Amino acid sequence: MPGYSNRQQLVKRVQKRQTGHRVPSGRDDRVIRGQYPGPVSKDKGTDITAAQGAGTGKPPTVGSVALSVALYTVARLGLVVALAAVIMGVGALVGVQIPLLVAAVFSVLIALPLGMVLFKSLRLRVNSQIAAVDADRRQRHDELQAKLRGN
Numbered sequence: 001m002p003g004y005s006n007r008q009q010l011v012k013r014v015q016k017r018q019t020g021h022r023v024p025s026g027r028d029d030r031v032i033r034g035q036y037p038g039p040v041s042k043d044k045g046t047d048i049t050a051a052q053g054a055g056t057g058k059p060p061t062v063g064s065v066a067l068s069v070a071l072y073t074v075a076r077l078g079l080v081v082a083l084a085a086v087i088m089g090v091g092a093l094v095g096v097q098i099p100l101l102v103a104a105v106f107s108v109l110i111a112l113p114l115g116m117v118l119f120k121s122l123r124l125r126v127n128s129q130i131a132a133v134d135a136d137r138r139q140r141h142d143e144l145q146a147k148l149r150g151n
Contacts, residue, residue, distance in 0.1 A: 059136055060129040068129055072122045076115045083107035083114075 060068075084100070084107035091098035116123065 060132050062133060065126070065129045065133055068122070068126045072119060072126050075119050075122060076111065079115050079118065080104070080107050080111045083110050 084103040087103040087106055088098050088100070091103075
């Protein structure tokens with residue numbers, strides 16, 4: 001398909017396969033994409049409604065998403081620092097001086113998969129909050145487009 005990016009070509013192929021007919025090109029693609037259901041986590045039963053306002057029923061705001069992202073980031077960085085300290089401490093107990101850079105590299109490598117497991121609830125909360133904010137933004141965008149079209 002000339003003039004389309006790889007992502008646009010892929011979206012068109014998937015839409016054609018799902019609907020069985022040719023999908024319109026141009027700005028209409030945004031409207032078609034908006035018809036699909038919102039993002040749902042592959043975890044058991046977790047969807048974007050799980051992130052709403054920590055039980056208050058309110059949708060998450062950009063500020064609450066930023067707070068959750070900051071908390072997740074601090075937790076992951078804290079894990080890296082703690083692992084580096086453990087690596088250096090074990091080295092000192094054995095009688096080997098381990099350079100800080102080496103300990104930091106190994107702690108990052110260990111913390112990558114470990115953080116995914118240890119902080120799964122934080123990660124799922126951040127993902128679902130981002131999905132909820134994005135769905136809300138998309139809904140407002142579609143409503144504005146409908147008003148501009150006169151519907």
